[in-house]
Amino acid sequence: MATAGRSGIGTNQEDVRRHNLGTVLGHVHRAGRLSRAELTARMGLNRSTIAGLVTELESLGLAEQAKPSGARIGAGRPSVDVKARTGAYVLAVDLRVDGLTVARVGLGGVVQARATGPVPAGHDPETIASSVVELMRLVVKDVEPGSALVGVGVGVPGIIRAEDGLVRLAPNLGWRDVPFAKILAERIGTFAVPVLGNDADLGALAEHLRGAGVGVEDLVYLSGEVGVGAGVIVSGHKLEGAGGYAGEIGHMPYVPQGKLCHCGARGCWETEIGASAIALAIGCPAERVGALGEYLEAVHEAPEDLRLVGRHLGRGLAGMVNMLNPRVIVLGGYLRSLFPLVHDDVESELAVHALIAPRELVRVTLPGLSGDSVLHGAAELAFEPLLADPVGRLAEACLDVDAALAV
Amino acid sequence: MATAGRSGIGTNQEDVRRHNLGTVLGHVHRAGRLSRAELTARMGLNRSTIAGLVTELESLGLAEQAKPSGARIGAGRPSVDVKARTGAYVLAVDLRVDGLTVARVGLGGVVQARATGPVPAGHDPETIASSVVELMRLVVKDVEPGSALVGVGVGVPGIIRAEDGLVRLAPNLGWRDVPFAKILAERIGTFAVPVLGNDADLGALAEHLRGAGVGVEDLVYLSGEVGVGAGVIVSGHKLEGAGGYAGEIGHMPYVPQGKLCHCGARGCWETEIGASAIALAIGCPAERVGALGEYLEAVHEAPEDLRLVGRHLGRGLAGMVNMLNPRVIVLGGYLRSLFPLVHDDVESELAVHALIAPRELVRVTLPGLSGDSVLHGAAELAFEPLLADPVGRLAEACLDVDAALAV
Numbered sequence: 001m002a003t004a005g006r007s008g009i010g011t012n013q014e015d016v017r018r019h020n021l022g023t024v025l026g027h028v029h030r031a032g033r034l035s036r037a038e039l040t041a042r043m044g045l046n047r048s049t050i051a052g053l054v055t056e057l058e059s060l061g062l063a064e065q066a067k068p069s070g071a072r073i074g075a076g077r078p079s080v081d082v083k084a085r086t087g088a089y090v091l092a093v094d095l096r097v098d099g100l101t102v103a104r105v106g107l108g109g110v111v112q113a114r115a116t117g118p119v120p121a122g123h124d125p126e127t128i129a130s131s132v133v134e135l136m137r138l139v140v141k142d143v144e145p146g147s148a149l150v151g152v153g154v155g156v157p158g159i160i161r162a163e164d165g166l167v168r169l170a171p172n173l174g175w176r177d178v179p180f181a182k183i184l185a186e187r188i189g190t191f192a193v194p195v196l197g198n199d200a201d202l203g204a205l206a207e208h209l210r211g212a213g214v215g216v217e218d219l220v221y222l223s224g225e226v227g228v229g230a231g232v233i234v235s236g237h238k239l240e241g242a243g244g245y246a247g248e249i250g251h252m253p254y255v256p257q258g259k260l261c262h263c264g265a266r267g268c269w270e271t272e273i274g275a276s277a278i279a280l281a282i283g284c285p286a287e288r289v290g291a292l293g294e295y296l297e298a299v300h301e302a303p304e305d306l307r308l309v310g311r312h313l314g315r316g317l318a319g320m321v322n323m324l325n326p327r328v329i330v331l332g333g334y335l336r337s338l339f340p341l342v343h344d345d346v347e348s349e350l351a352v353h354a355l356i357a358p359r360e361l362v363r364v365t366l367p368g369l370s371g372d373s374v375l376h377g378a379a380e381l382a383f384e385p386l387l388a389d390p391v392g393r394l395a396e397a398c399l400d401v402d403a404a405l406a407v
Numbered sequence: 408m409a410t411a412g413r414s415g416i417g418t419n420q421e422d423v424r425r426h427n428l429g430t431v432l433g434h435v436h437r438a439g440r441l442s443r444a445e446l447t448a449r450m451g452l453n454r455s456t457i458a459g460l461v462t463e464l465e466s467l468g469l470a471e472q473a474k475p476s477g478a479r480i481g482a483g484r485p486s487v488d489v490k491a492r493t494g495a496y497v498l499a500v501d502l503r504v505d506g507l508t509v510a511r512v513g514l515g516g517v518v519q520a521r522a523t524g525p526v527p528a529g530h531d532p533e534t535i536a537s538s539v540v541e542l543m544r545l546v547v548k549d550v551e552p553g554s555a556l557v558g559v560g561v562g563v564p565g566i567i568r569a570e571d572g573l574v575r576l577a578p579n580l581g582w583r584d585v586p587f588a589k590i591l592a593e594r595i596g597t598f599a600v601p602v603l604g605n606d607a608d609l610g611a612l613a614e615h616l617r618g619a620g621v622g623v624e625d626l627v628y629l630s631g632e633v634g635v636g637a638g639v640i641v642s643g644h645k646l647e648g649a650g651g652y653a654g655e656i657g658h659m660p661y662v663p664q665g666k667l668c669h670c671g672a673r674g675c676w677e678t679e680i681g682a683s684a685i686a687l688a689i690g691c692p693a694e695r696v697g698a699l700g701e702y703l704e705a706v707h708e709a710p711e712d713l714r715l716v717g718r719h720l721g722r723g724l725a726g727m728v729n730m731l732n733p734r735v736i737v738l739g740g741y742l743r744s745l746f747p748l749v750h751d752d753v754e755s756e757l758a759v760h761a762l763i764a765p766r767e768l769v770r771v772t773l774p775g776l777s778g779d780s781v782l783h784g785a786a787e788l789a790f791e792p793l794l795a796d797p798v799g800r801l802a803e804a805c806l807d808v809d810a811a812l813a814v
Contacts, residue, residue: 352672
C-alpha cells in the first residue's frame with residue numbers, strides 16, 4: 001500500500017533515478033528521520049548512490065542531513081541521518097457529516113497547522129466547498145516562504161469514483177453523484193487538483209502507515225461516524241473491489257426487517273451501531289449528535305442500552321473476522337469513545353460469533369493516530385504524486401498559495 | 408492468482424530458464440492449446456527462446472507441437488501450435504459432507520477419469536482417507552504407462568492451515584484440528600504430499616482460471632453445501648487473511664437470536680440458505696440431503712418457503728456486494744440448482760439491500776465448470792509445484808502409482 005502509485009519503474013536511466021528519488025523520499029517521509037545506512041539497507045543500493053539521491057533531495061528542499069541520533073549501525077563511522085524537510089506540504093481535509101477539519105501537513109506527516117469548522121447545514125456541496133477554502137486560508141497563513149503546496153487530499157464519508165473524485169453516494173450527506181473534486185478545484189485555482197478518498201479507506205491507509213497497523217498486512221479500519229464504513233487492507237494492499245467501492249460494511253444486512261437506513265434499505269448494521277443509535281442509548285439529543293464524542297466522554301458507566309450497542313458492535317465485528325480474517329481491527333470515529341465503555345460486551349459477542357481460528361489471530365484496538373486517522377490518510381493520498389516523482393511534482397507545485405486561494 | 412508460487416525469479420541463468428519453462432507450461436496448461444506466436448507475445452521473449460523452451464517441454468513429455476488450428480496471427484508463416492500433453496497428471500479430491508469425488512486430471516485441465524463414492528458415516532478422518540485411496544485406485548487403473556503423478560490436491564469444506572494441511576475446523580464434518588493431509592499422506596506412500604484447500608477457495612480459483620470468471624479480477628465463488636463458504640479473489644489475488652481463513656461468509660451474523668448453527672453460534676447466514684434450509688423448504692427429508700441436488704432438479708415452480716430462501720440468499724449477497732464490490736459472484740454447490748428457481752427473489756432483494764454503485768457492476772451467475780469447480784480447483788492446486796519448476800517436480804514425481812497406492 002505504501003508504494004501505491006510508485007510501481008512504474010522507468011524504461012531509461014533518468015526514469016529509474018526519478019523513481020529511486022521518490023522511493024528514498026518515501027522512506028524518509030514515513031520514518032520522519034532515518035540514517036543513510038538504514039536507507040542503503042532498505043533500498044539495496046550502494047552508499048554513493050544513496051548519498052547522491054539524498055543530496056538531490058536536499059537541493060530540492062525535501063530533506064536535510066543531520067548529525068545522527070540514536071544507535072549506530074555496524075562498527076564504522078556513524079551514518080548521517082536524513083530528515084524530512086518542510087519544503088513541501090499538502091492540505092488535508094477531513095469532511096465529516098458533523099464537522100470539517102483542514103490541516104497543513106508537511107513531509108514526515110507533521111501537522112503544521114489545523115483549523116476546524118462546522119459543516120454548513122443542508123450539506124450543499126458548493127457551500128461546503130467554500131467552507132473548506134476558508135479553513136484552507138487559515139492554515140496557510142503562516143506558511144514558510146518558498147515552501148511548495150504539492151497536493152490536496154479530501155476524506156469523504158461516501159463512495160468515491162477514484163478516477164475523477166465523483167462522490168457516487170454519501171447517504172448521510174444526502175449526496176448522489178456529486179462532482180465534489182471538481183467543485184472544490186474550481187475554488188482553489190488550478191494549482192492542485194484535489195484527490196478524494198473514502199474516509200474509512202484513508203483511515204486504514206494512515207493507521208497502516210503511521211498508526212496501530214504499522215507492519216500489519218491485514219487490517220480493517222472501522223470508521224464510526226453518522227455512517228459506518230470500513231477501510232480494508234489485505235496482504236498489504238487496499239481492498240478496492242471492481243469499482244473501488246469495497247468496504248461498505250455499515251450496509252451489511254444485519255436485522256431482517258430492521259430499522260430504516262439512510263441508504264434506503266432496512267436493517268443495515270449501521271442502524272444499530274451508528275451515531276444515532278449511540279446518541280439514543282445515552283440520551284444525547286438528535287440535534288447534538290455533532291457533539292456525541294463529548295457526550296460519550298462524560299459517560300462513566302455504560303447504561304444497558306449502550307451495552308446493547310456494544311454487543312451489536314461485537315456481533316458485527318465477528319462477521320468481519322469470519323469474512324476477512326484480519327490481524328487488527330482499528331475502531332475509529334465515535335467507536336473510539338464507545339469501545340472503552342463497552343469493551344467486555346464487544347469481546348463477549350466476538351467470542352460467540354467469530355470462528356476460533358480467525359478469532360485467535362485478531363486484535364481489536366483504538367487508532368494509533370487518535371482522532372486524526374482520516375486527516376492523515378487524506379494527507380498521505382495528497383503526497384502520493386510527490387513520492388512517485390519528486391522532481392516532476394515540484395515542477396507543477398504551487399509556491400504562492402495565498403494567491404491561488406484568493407480565486 | 409494464476410501465478411501463485413511462481414514469482415521467484417532465480418538469481419542465475421539456469422533458475423531463470425526453469426522459471427520461464429514453468430511460465431510457458433502454465434500458459435499452455437491454462438489455454439490447453441495455443442500457438443508459439445501467442446506464447447511469444449504473452450511472455451515477451453524472442454521466438455527462438457520460446458522454441459527452445461517448447462522443445463524442452465516436449466522432451467519432458469509435457470507438451471507437444473501440432474499443426475495450427477484456427478486463425479493465423481500476422482501475415483507470415485502460420486505459427487506452430489503447442490498443446491498440453493498428458494505426460495503429467497494430478498489426483499484431485501472433492502471431499503464434501505455428503506459425497507466424495509476423485510479425478511485424475513491431466514495438463515490442460517482435462518479430467519481423464521473420475522470416481523465417486525459416499526462419505527463414510529460418522530466422518531471419521533481415517534475411514535474417509537481410506538475411501539479416498541480406494542477411489543484413487545479406480546481412477547489410476549488405466550493410466551498411460553510412463554506418465555507421471557505430480558501432485559494430489561484435496562478440497563475440504565473447512566478452515567485449513569495452509570502450511571501443513573491441518574483442518575482447523577470443518578463444522579459440518581465435526582472436525583477440529585484434524586491433520587487430514589498427514590493422515591492421507593500415510594496411506595498413499597511418500598510420492599506426493601497431498602495439498603489441502605478450502606472448497607470455496609478452490610472453486611474460486613478454478614472459476615477464475617477456467618470458468619465463469621476468466622479475465623475477471625474481483626470474483627466471489629459461493630460454495631453452497633451443507634455449509635456455505637466463499638472463495639474471494641480481489642484484484643486477481645486470493646483473499647487470504649492473516650491466517651488464510653478468510654471467506655467464512657456462511658458465518659456472517661444474519662438473524663439476531665436466530666437458529667443454532669453447527670459452528671456453535673446463532674443466526675449465521677448459512678442457517679437460512681444452507682442445505683438443511685433448502686431441504687426443509689422443499690420437503691426433502693433430512694436423511695436425504697445428500698440427494699438435494701436431484702430434489703431441486705425436480706422442482707418446477709418454487710414453493711413460497713423456497714422463495715424465502717431465495718430472498719435470504721439475495722439479501723446476504725447484497726452484504727457481500729457492499730463489502731467486497733465484486734464483478735462476478737458464482738453460485739456453486741446446491742445454490743447452482745436453487746438459483747434458477749428463485750432468480751427473481753434473489754435479484755429483488757439484491758436491488759433493495761445492495762448500494763447502487765457496487766450493484767451496477769456485479770453479475771450473479773452459475774459456475775462455468777458446472778458442478779466441478781472445486782474438483783478443478785483441487786487439480787490446479789496440485790499442479791502448482793509442476794508449473795513453478797517442471798524439471799524439479801518431474802524429478803520427484805511418481806511413475807508407479809499402483810505400487811504407491813498399494814501401501
